[in-house]
Amino acid sequence: MATIRGSSxxxxxxxxxKTAVNIAAHRAIEVAETATQKFRDKVTHTSNHFRNLTxxxxxxxxxxxxxxxxxxxxxxxxxxxxxxxGSGFQEYIMSLEGAKVMTFEEVGLPSPSVTGHSANLYxxxxxxxxxxxxxxxxxLYETKFPxxxxxxxxxxxxxxxxxxxxxxMTHATGSVNEKFEVGxxxxxxxxxxNTGVPIVTGKHIPEFGKDYFVDQSTVWDSRLRELLHQxxxxxxxxxxAEGVVAIELGRVYETPAQIRALRAQGADQVGMSVVHSAVxxxxxxxxxxxxxxxxxxxxxIDANSISHDDVVAAAVQYKEHLISIINLAIRMLVQDYNxxxxxx
Numbered sequence: 001m002a003t004i005r006g007s008s009x010x011x012x013x014x015x016x017x018k019t020a021v022n023i024a025a026h027r028a029i030e031v032a033e034t035a036t037q038k039f040r041d042k043v044t045h046t047s048n049h050f051r052n053l054t055x056x057x058x059x060x061x062x063x064x065x066x067x068x069x070x071x072x073x074x075x076x077x078x079x080x081x082x083x084x085x086g087s088g089f090q091e092y093i094m095s096l097e098g099a100k101v102m103t104f105e106e107v108g109l110p111s112p113s114v115t116g117h118s119a120n121l122y123x124x125x126x127x128x129x130x131x132x133x134x135x136x137x138x139x140l141y142e143t144k145f146p147x148x149x150x151x152x153x154x155x156x157x158x159x160x161x162x163x164x165x166x167x168x169m170t171h172a173t174g175s176v177n178e179k180f181e182v183g184x185x186x187x188x189x190x191x192x193x194n195t196g197v198p199i200v201t202g203k204h205i206p207e208f209g210k211d212y213f214v215d216q217s218t219v220w221d222s223r224l225r226e227l228l229h230q231x232x233x234x235x236x237x238x239x240x241a242e243g244v245v246a247i248e249l250g251r252v253y254e255t256p257a258q259i260r261a262l263r264a265q266g267a268d269q270v271g272m273s274v275v276h277s278a279v280x281x282x283x284x285x286x287x288x289x290x291x292x293x294x295x296x297x298x299x300x301i302d303a304n305s306i307s308h309d310d311v312v313a314a315a316v317q318y319k320e321h322l323i324s325i326i327n328l329a330i331r332m333l334v335q336d337y338n339x340x341x342x343x344x
Contacts, residue, residue, distance in 0.1 A: 058150035060207035062108070066154075067161040069107040070132070074100050074123040078163025079132035081333050083326075084156065086137065086171030086273055087116045087308075088293050088315030093135055095323050099124045109158065110151055112136040116312045129334045132162060139273055140197055141250040149197060153280035157208060160284040166224070166333045167281050170326070172311045173245060173269035173292040174253070176262045178301055180269060180294050183318040185240055185325050187228060188220050188290030191275045192246040192267055199279045209283030219279055221287040224333070228289065231332040232325070240325070243268030245292055247275045256300025269294060289329065293322060 071077050085092060099122040104111045111119040117136025124131050134155055140147045159167060173186070180186065193199060204212050225242065233239050246267035248254060254262070254270060262270055269292050278288045295314035296306050304310075315322060 058148070058154045060205060063154065063157050063161050063207075066108040066158045070102075070121065070123075070158070070162050073102050073107060074130075074132075076123055076130045079123065079130040079159075080163055080337050081126075081129060081166050081168070081330065082132045082134065082156070082159035082162070082164035083168045083330065084134040084137055084159075084170065084274075084277070085118070086169075086271075086293075087114070087311050088172040088295055089170045089322065089326070090116055090118055090135070090312075091315055091319035092323050092326050093118060093120075093122065093133075095327075096122055096124060096133070099133070104155075109155055110138050112138045113142055114139060115308065116315075126330055126334045127338070129337055130163075131330060131334070132159060132164065134159070137273060137277070139250060140195055140276070141272065145249075147197060149199065149201070149276055153277045156277040156281040156286075157284065160281055160286050164281075165286060166337060167278075167286050167288045168291070168326070168329050168333060169274045169278055169288060170291045170293070171271050171273045172295040172315070173271035174259075174296045174298045174306065175268075175294050175301065176246065176259055176270055176298050177243060177268035180241070180243070182294055182296060182314055183321065184294045185322065186243040186245075186269055186292040186294065187225050187240050188245050188274070188292055189222075189225065189242040190220060190244045191216075191278075192244065192262075192265055193275050194246050194262075195249040195276075197249065197276070199276050200283075208280065211283070214279065214283055216279060216282075219282045219288060220290055224287055224289040224336070227332050227336060228329055231328050235324075235328055237324070237328075243292065245274070245290070246270045248272060253306045254299050256298075259298040259300050262298075270298060289333070291325065291329065293318070 102121050104119045104121065107121065120135040122133040122135065124133065137155065138152055140152055156167065175181070200214050229239055244267050246262045246265065248270060250272035271292060274290055278290060282288050293315060295311040297304065299306060
């Protein structure tokens, strides 16, 4: 035992040495752990970065980002009404005047790959109201099964976040109801989801709908349907029929047996889109109006074969009627919006 000079306290050099070694060892461990964690964070960040490049996140943050991009590129803070054009409705785009145009890619939207669908967005002003028009859409069949539903409903979620309180959704369908003829425009009153792809699954995201369980009984807004009937008849045109649309996954058309089965289910027409997006927008509080263009008779109703070329050709053949009805629908939505703004 030794003593420190000038003091009577005992002092163990062995104990001091041991303590110093322990302190140094603990410090070395802390430094190593900190360095390891920093390395892990960097690897995770890099991994997430590349994952985001190849697998976009279609969640609320991404949706708000795209909505903000639209506002910046158009110079319009909010679009009160949105329109999504489906197969065969591209003729309507040709009639647009004074539209601000941007690509889906520019703002961060997934682009469609099917002929007859434009990958452009159009911002127009109708009677003082900003309207956002989506030139096309992606379909569930454009990817491997099972598809990521969030990707396909994403544009309409963005539309709502961009300010749209009213949505007009359009698509091409084949007739199931034998009274429907090619060229007829049908107002959607209800739907059947026969795709095998659930509309809502997974984690509940409140930004995309406050209710965990989803009520589909009022997806296709009855008030807007009635207003469109009124607008059409007041214009002097023949009123539009209403129908139940069945949605199949595609990309194959139905067999005659399937058409008979769909008729037994209560369907009037069959298509490959709109339902998932319509329900998703409705969940977020939007009022949805849907229009189906009958572009072909369902398999077995007549002897004709069915092709996508026929779908596009039918739209061209009936483009004047198509453009007229879409304009009526948009003006009706605009007037309804303006009326709401004036109501205390």
